[in-house]
Amino acid sequence: MxxxxxxxxxxxxxxxxxxxxxxxxxxxxxxxxxxxxxxxxxxxxxxxxxxxxxxxxxxxxxxxxxxxxxxxxxxxxxxxxxxxxxxxxxxxxxxxxxxxxxxxxxxxxxxxxxxxxxxxxxxxxxxxxxxxxxxxxxxxxxxxxxxxxxxxxxxxxxxxxxxxxxxxxxxxxxxxxxxxxxxxxxxxxxxxxxxxxxxxxxxxxxxxxxxxxxxxxxxxLPLRDPFLSSNQFRQELEGQTIRHERGLVEVRPFVLPPISRLTEEEIQTAGGRDGLRGTQGFYIYRARRLVIWGTWFRLVPKHEAYKLTRVRVDIPNSFDELWALDIKKSAAYPPDAIRSRLKQLIPHFANRSRATIVYPGRKSSRNDAIVPLWERLEPKHGSFSYQVNVDHPLVARLSESLNADQQRHLQTILEYLASSLPYDQIYADMCGDKPRDPDYDLDRLEEIARSLLQLTDLELSAVLKIDPLARFPALHGALTKRLNDV
Known part of the structure; x- marks a missing residue:
């Protein structure tokens, strides 16, 4: 040789x-x-x-x-x-x-x-x-x-x-x-x-x-949390552990609350009013250090419907070569085996994000007692509509005060309201990140709370769980103080 x-x-x-x-x-x-x-x-x-x-x-x-x-x-x-x-x-x-x-x-x-x-x-x-x-x-x-x-x-x-x-x-x-x-x-x-x-x-x-x-x-350093874990309306979806010969990849998806549920500080932490769309996607952590964020790795395009989705992905440093980690530790790309698994999970994340944008409902839990004014109905898969919740204390109290003919007339009005909802316009407004409920300042909420207390005979703690008061948990402390000081 x-x-x-x-x-x-x-x-x-x-x-x-x-x-x-x-x-x-x-x-x-x-x-x-x-x-x-x-x-x-x-x-x-x-x-x-x-x-x-x-x-x-x-x-x-x-x-x-x-x-x-x-x-x-x-x-x-x-x-x-x-x-x-x-x-x-x-x-x-x-x-x-x-x-x-x-x-x-x-x-x-x-x-x-x-x-x-x-x-x-x-x-x-x-x-x-x-x-x-x-x-x-x-x-x-x-x-x-x-x-x-x-x-x-x-x-x-x-x-x-x-x-x-x-x-x-x-x-x-x-x-x-x-x-x-x-x-x-x-x-x-x-x-x-x-x-x-x-x-x-x-x-x-x-x-x-x-x-x-x-x-x-x-x-x-200011405290930063791209997943807003302290916000009660944030949703944590079911995670997944991807097993690989090099180690385990932990995937934890979150759906942020709609912008109406965020304080100004939380909005900035999440990317700002104009930045929610740009900061959606995967957040890759290597040994707890954030390496790359706000990307779908070209698995799907960034979209308004996904903008509330943040997916935390923890990788061990044994994956460096497979993830093409660069010298600056500011870029990484998943290997085929991991990328295919992540792609399969994206629709699950995105569907919940879309639902949160279109219908910014409350964090679902069997234990929460929040009383919404609107209810979402899903009579069959892929079909949904909204109707006024007839069990809402104000609606129920009004109905009880009416005779039978008037109750039928009220029901007709409520059905007409439900069938006339401008879905397309609502969706466009939600995607635009426009702040909602601008007229609900503390004084207005106090008026609503007093009316509900008078009309329903409920305790204050129960009244605060009624729509629209339930939308503003950050103001509940101030409302309670005002109402108890009288």
């Missing part, structure tokens, strides 16, 4: 490191990649701080994780410090061994990392200008004076362990800016919300996982 001739072709450091800077990180995706490392090191606090007013703009990320010893830190600074095909711990958010370097150097020309472990402080620095001058993969070992001058270094030294990542010479963040501080502030504007969404499951206790505090310039 002939021996194969080989040649070792070593990449040019200058060309490669400059090319890798163009991977396409946004600043918020780059910071998130560094936070991934902090979470993999089991940090309980992560502080992001940036400043462009100090003459030497910087961005620093400090955590209180396990830290790194000198040899570990040197290895971590190596490009490709881990093999993406290696098996890793279930909570490890890394993959390629490139994130720390590629994410950081996409934004700056000087990356310094300081590790604190077992009482030993060590620092390493990538300086692109030095690489250009030497033409070699040289990492700087900063002296004590340079290390002591780094931002947040005193806080790191005060901790038992941890890691400090510092970006300096922020050429990509401040290039061409006349006002460096204003430019950096503008570039950082999406950071808080991006981190809040991507790491929203880390911000609160989940199972055996304690909460992690993440701050940006001292501000804690």
């Amino acid at each position: 002939n021996q194969v001739q080989t040649l070792e072709v070593i990449p040019d450091p200058v060309s490669l490191i400059e090319s890798m800077r163009a991977v396409g990180y946004t600043v918020e995706a780059a910071v998130a990649d560094i936070v991934d490392n902090s979470l993999s090191a089991e940090a309980r606090t992560v502080h992001v701080q940036y400043d462009a007013a100090a003459g030497n703009p910087f961005l620093a990320i400090l955590d209180d994780g396990s830290g790194m010893a000198p040899d570990e830190l040197t290895h971590a600074m190596r490009h490709g410090s881990s093999n993406p095909t290696d098996q890793r711990g279930p909570t490890d958010l890394g993959r390629f061994g490139l994130g720390l370097k590629t994410a950081s150097l996409s934004q700056c020309r000087k990356l310094t990392v300081v590790g604190s472990k077992n009482g030993v402080l060590s620092a390493r620095c990538w300086d692109i200008d030095l690489v250009r001058e030497s033409g070699r993969w040289l990492v700087v070992v900063p002296d004590q004076a340079a290390t002591e001058a780094l931002p947040l270094i005193k806080r790191l030294k005060a901790q038992a362990s941890g890691t400090l990542v510092v970006w300096q010479d922020l050429d990509r963040l401040t290039a061409g800016a006349k006002d460096v501080q204003a430019e950096m502030t503008a570039r950082m504007e999406p950071l808080l919300e991006h981190l809040a969404l991507v790491f929203h499951r880390f911000a609160q206790k989940e199972g055996s996982h304690p909460p992690v505090q993440i701050t940006v310039n001292g501000l804690s």
Whole structure:
């Protein structure tokens, strides 16, 4: 057998490191990649701080994780410090061994990392200008004076362990800016919300996982929940576990409440009045970290009828190769076996979303005692209609006050109302996300509640479950106070 001739072709450091800077990180995706490392090191606090007013703009990320010893830190600074095909711990958010370097150097020309472990402080620095001058993969070992001058270094030294990542010479963040501080502030504007969404499951206790505090310039991340779990009108549909030789994929579908059931804060959390359509679809989590969201993976087009559907999909990091996870951890695509299963589930999710849009009814439960004014009838599969609920206290009270002829006349009127509903117009209005019930302020609801109390002889708790009062649970506390203060 002939021996194969080989040649070792070593990449040019200058060309490669400059090319890798163009991977396409946004600043918020780059910071998130560094936070991934902090979470993999089991940090309980992560502080992001940036400043462009100090003459030497910087961005620093400090955590209180396990830290790194000198040899570990040197290895971590190596490009490709881990093999993406290696098996890793279930909570490890890394993959390629490139994130720390590629994410950081996409934004700056000087990356310094300081590790604190077992009482030993060590620092390493990538300086692109030095690489250009030497033409070699040289990492700087900063002296004590340079290390002591780094931002947040005193806080790191005060901790038992941890890691400090510092970006300096922020050429990509401040290039061409006349006002460096204003430019950096503008570039950082999406950071808080991006981190809040991507790491929203880390911000609160989940199972055996304690909460992690993440701050940006001292501000804690706002609580974000794309599934609005605190809203009583949100519907959780039956989930499914997809079994694969690489592990389990957990699928949990949710249908958000119609916009009339949401507070302004919930509307913004769900994507804003104009964003509900764009944020529908699958939300893919890798080890609890949100990787990609608001997509149907081209299995179905985004549609008004599906806009309330959010499907949480949890994948283990053993699926990275199959899901085509990219370096930035901002894109993933399911393999054929998983994609076909998800496609089969979509009609089930979408049908409930469509029903919620067209008929924004109450969260169905055998235990709820909400009394609607309108009832949905489904005499046969695929056919439905609406009629006035004759058991509604106001309708029943009116009927009881009438004689037999008048009751028949009332029934005719109610049937005519039901048969004349403008279904097409109602559907168009629902799809337009237009806020409804604009005239139902607290004063008007108080009038309705007093009328119901007087006409029905029901307790206040029962009256609040009658339509239209039942539509505004957020105002029930204020209504109760007003009515009880009299």
